[in-house]
Amino acid sequence: MTGFYGEHSKVFVSVDCIVFGFDHNKLKLLIGRRQMDPGRGEWSLYGGFVREDESLEEAANRTLYTLTGLTEIYMRQVGAFGAIDRDPGERVITVAYCALIDVNDYDEKLREEHGVEWVSLDELPHLYSDHNEMVRKAIGQLRRRINTEPLSFNLLPELFTLTQLQHVYEAILGEEIDKRNFRKRIKTIDFIEKTEHIDKLTSKRGAALYRFNKEMYLNDSTFRL
Amino acid sequence: MTGFYGEHSKVFVSVDCIVFGFDHNKLKLLIGRRQMDPGRGEWSLYGGFVREDESLEEAANRTLYTLTGLTEIYMRQVGAFGAIDRDPGERVITVAYCALIDVNDYDEKLREEHGVEWVSLDELPHLYSDHNEMVRKAIGQLRRRINTEPLSFNLLPELFTLTQLQHVYEAILGEEIDKRNFRKRIKTIDFIEKTEHIDKLTSKRGAALYRFNKEMYLNDSTFRL
DNA sequence: CCAAAAGTGTTCCGTCTACACCCATGG
DNA sequence: CCATGGGTGTAGACGGAACACTTTTGG
Numbered sequence: 001m002t003g004f005y006g007e008h009s010k011v012f013v014s015v016d017c018i019v020f021g022f023d024h025n026k027l028k029l030l031i032g033r034r035q036m037d038p039g040r041g042e043w044s045l046y047g048g049f050v051r052e053d054e055s056l057e058e059a060a061n062r063t064l065y066t067l068t069g070l071t072e073i074y075m076r077q078v079g080a081f082g083a084i085d086r087d088p089g090e091r092v093i094t095v096a097y098c099a100l101i102d103v104n105d106y107d108e109k110l111r112e113e114h115g116v117e118w119v120s121l122d123e124l125p126h127l128y129s130d131h132n133e134m135v136r137k138a139i140g141q142l143r144r145r146i147n148t149e150p151l152s153f154n155l156l157p158e159l160f161t162l163t164q165l166q167h168v169y170e171a172i173l174g175e176e177i178d179k180r181n182f183r184k185r186i187k188t189i190d191f192i193e194k195t196e197h198i199d200k201l202t203s204k205r206g207a208a209l210y211r212f213n214k215e216m217y218l219n220d221s222t223f224r225l
Numbered sequence: 226m227t228g229f230y231g232e233h234s235k236v237f238v239s240v241d242c243i244v245f246g247f248d249h250n251k252l253k254l255l256i257g258r259r260q261m262d263p264g265r266g267e268w269s270l271y272g273g274f275v276r277e278d279e280s281l282e283e284a285a286n287r288t289l290y291t292l293t294g295l296t297e298i299y300m301r302q303v304g305a306f307g308a309i310d311r312d313p314g315e316r317v318i319t320v321a322y323c324a325l326i327d328v329n330d331y332d333e334k335l336r337e338e339h340g341v342e343w344v345s346l347d348e349l350p351h352l353y354s355d356h357n358e359m360v361r362k363a364i365g366q367l368r369r370r371i372n373t374e375p376l377s378f379n380l381l382p383e384l385f386t387l388t389q390l391q392h393v394y395e396a397i398l399g400e401e402i403d404k405r406n407f408r409k410r411i412k413t414i415d416f417i418e419k420t421e422h423i424d425k426l427t428s429k430r431g432a433a434l435y436r437f438n439k440e441m442y443l444n445d446s447t448f449r450l
Numbered sequence: 451c452c453a454a455a456a457g458t459g460t461t462c463c464g465t466c467t468a469c470a471c472c473c474a475t476g477g
Numbered sequence: 478c479c480a481t482g483g484g485t486g487t488a489g490a491c492g493g494a495a496c497a498c499t500t501t502t503g504g
Contacts, residue, residue: 004314005274005317010235011235050307052316053309056308077305084280179484179485185466200475203474203482205474208484386456429503429504432455
């Protein structure tokens with residue numbers, strides 16, 4: 001455990017979390033004012049340094065847990081960012097992770113304590129360092145993956161209406177989808193189950209609530225929206 | 226430039242290069258026997274540590290240049306790998322890059338000096354540390370990207386026959402493609418230009434040589450094989 | 451003259467797209 | 478009773494998949 005690579009230099013490694021939520025039919029990003037120098041006060045993703053006793057994934061999960069109090073969050077690596085001057089303080093190489101959560105799972109009080117806010121992607125301000133680039137890359141990944149991976153359910157409550165699901169697709173893809181065609185496609189996917197529950201909040205008539213059946217999905221192994 | 230993040234710990238960061246070539250209708254990977262401890266003698270990707278004065282991309286390009294003497298190589302980040310014990314020596318976080326080169330561009334003498342070999346993917350041995358995982362991930366990326374990005378030309382000489390191009394697709398996708406359908410698709414892509422040159426090496430009749438027109442591709446901006 | 455690779459079209463089928471109206475209910 | 482969102486089917490266009498024979502020429 002000692003001295004193999006002694007002649008080489010070490011650098012700080014951090015993780016940055018691109019946390020997406022979905023609210024009022026919009027994709028939202030969790031950002032806050034940076035609370036340390038350099039860049040104090042700038043809008044920024046939430047991140048943290050990787051410790052000696054944890055892997056990158058563990059660091060990302062720890063950071064997400066610190067921020068949200070949630071575990072078992074859907075999370076994907078977006079990539080490593082390593083420009084020399086990307087951090088104005090010292091050399092820091094960072095690995096960005098994209099996470100999807102249900103905004104309802106995030107305690108408002110905890111959110112305020114961390115000084116972070118849900119901001120619409122349309123209204124995204126300039127972010128610290130290269131964070132905007134990370135966000136762009138993450139959205140590109142979401143768009144490419146949404147049809148081959150059950151992403152969308154992570155942004156919704158356990159029970160959701162088809163209209164909600166469609167809005168998630170529209171928010172991620174950035175384009176409108178035909179309602180009839182969408183529902184036709186959904187019907188062919190057997191791990192999206194109709195439940196007996198009815199949502200009466202958003203419409204007078206009431207909408208059927210659906211559920212993502214994870215076991216069924218894992219058995220399927222063929223996914224294709 | 227000093228002391229902002231002093232309380233945190235630094236780690237070694239390296240880059241590993243997953244170099245693909247194409248020869249005898251097979252995808253090949255450039256690997257060699259590791260020449261340092263720990264793991265000396267094990268099959269391994271070629272890599273190197275990231276220096277203080279270079280970005281991740283620069284480190285990857287430098288490493289590729291050291292290995293092959295080539296510049297302007299097609300290169301994509303595969304991802305960061307950061308398990309605590311991934312390297313048996315010390316803690317090293319690594320960023321893997323996938324590169325595609327034309328095997329003919331790689332000088333044999335240089336190759337031997339570095340003690341690396343082209344190995345068929347079918348016959349890939351167990352590699353050092355988590356290198357097999359990197360290779361798997363890189364191939365997955367190639368498969369997903371081959372239809373949205375002009376990857377294949379990087380594995381071929383400037384002039385190539387349609388049969389060669391088809392074999393590249395087959396090697397990457399791991400399945401046979403119908404010749405007529407393939408050539409029909411290629412005809413719809415205007416940045417794959419037929420030249421006046423004829424290849425007489427592989428067939429008695431001779432095959433038309435084609436060229437990838439990069440300028441035309443960049444103007445197009447819509448790619449879809 | 452024959453082996454070996456190059457080259458070439460058509461048909462079928464399934465998938466995607468466009469498109470408009472009725473239903474149920476709370477206020 | 479009406480405004481609001483929920484729910485449903487069909488026809489045409491398009492793209493992908495299957496499929497076999499002729500051409501050229503070096504040896």
